[in-house]
Amino acid sequence: MYAQMVKTDAPRVKTLDEMDPQERSFQERIDQGQKIEPKEWMPEGYRKTLIRQISQHAHSEIVGQLPEGNWITRAPTLERKAILLAKVQDEAGHGLYLYCAAETLGISRDEMYEQLHSGKAKYSSIFNYPTLTWADIGAIGWLVDGAAIMNQVPLQRCSYGPYSRAMIRICKEESFHQRQGFDILMKMVKGTPAQKAMVQDALNRWWWPSLMMFGPSDDASVHSAQSMAWKIKQNSNDELRQKFVDQTVPQAEYLGLTIPDPKLEWNEEKGGYDFGEPDWNEFFEVLAGNGPCNAERLGARRKAWADGAWFRDGLTAYAEKQAARRAGNEAAAE
């Protein structure tokens, strides 16, 4: 899940009877499964919540280039290098669609960058963990993209048209990403003992942060209840986490790996796995900026933006000169 703990500004979810006629007709359209489009009226809270969620998602795609980019130059074969380049390029492309979707809500890409760089806007906690070995690239595809898909499949049905359509495109590419991650690991577990140990080590480090991607339990959260009423969110964090664990454990077994959770056990009655609680203190520390790579990740993005100012200014200046030249030519022709 690339958007975690998105606030809605709602003190509580209003009933239809408490809404004024405009808001009530908006809510009724959502209840009927209609899509909301950019130019249409929407409650301010709906607009702000979507901006927070979509921009957080976009920032995650952009910051997410860094941990994977860390291994492009060291990819072990030309084919793996090409696949990883294609994947990271897709992610930058996802960032682009998502920023465009957010822009339809009345915020510019530059403003969203400003919020990222100042720390006001967040990105997924997962990208503050380091990629230490090549197996981490496999683990990111398998677990991180796997968890992201779990969240993004329902987002294809989100009530806001541009976000829903962006997610439909993104989901197609994400499933390819997950397969390439799994494929990296398949190859490695069939390899040397050192390679297999590298894969187990990657799972040990990425398992809990992947479960944290869904965010803490939100059954009692007013923000989640409001997001669900607006059909921005469709499932609770715990539901998605359970689905992810149930899907992933058999895959780990297939790879011959051990999930680093002593409490993990099949529960026949509920038809799913019981599992331990992630360390939520660690999660909140990472969100607060204290994860292993927060400073590097945000520092890299700020530096890229600051170092690139002359480039962007140069292109703007050229465009202005060209416009002036055209205007001059037209004036001369008259």
Next chain:
Amino acid sequence: MAEATVADAAVDPTALFEFLLRMGDNTLILGHRLSEWCGHAPALEEDIALANTALDLIGQTQLWLGLAGAVEGKGRSADDLAFLRDACEFRNLLLNERPNGDFGKTLMRQFLFDAWHHLFLNALRLSSDTRIAEIAGKASKEVSYHLERSRDLVIRLGDGTAESHGRMQGALDDLWPYTGEMFMNEASDAVLAAAGVAPEPAGLKTEWDALVGETLSEATLKEPAEGYMQKGGKRGIHTEHLGYILADMQFLQRAYPGATW
């Protein structure tokens, strides 16, 4: 193994192998340099474009080095050639291993190389060796887009602000001494030219000068005076930078010999 052709029999395989290494090493090393930008470019569109260009170059590397291995006939794959040769066995231009510098320098390096690459690939489409003509045909489509993009950005930044102009001029002055190597003929080039496999590099200089000169003029940049030109890459004598590129690129293959990935 690629099928042998008529030209194959007529041409010294060592000369052909050297030539294919030059092609593949140029794309491999420049693709590596571009990959170093991942996530750090000045605009999201540039991150996407650089990754895309790097991807094209790595794809071309697979084809050139794959053919090189086949021509050599010792069972070496493209990966063996990329990951298990030392610096002195690499045949890329020194230009392509120059450090990225700022984004302006990366773009200027790209433009100077793209202009050569585009002209050279176009000539190779007529190669008497059909395997080479086929690779050149595929690659030249990609490279004409690379050139269109790098040329456009050089013009816009050269004729942008005083700062962007100054940076592009600085990049050009810095990289210029590395452009001469593109047009230096090696002994093996005459053999390949005689067999119609590849043109002699020196023959492309007039066209390259025209293309580059016209672009620099539109970019309001001053072409540096002809001066001493650096050389050595095509014979395996590189700058200090290549060793670090290889240490990075070859790490896994060297640290875990024989492992498959």
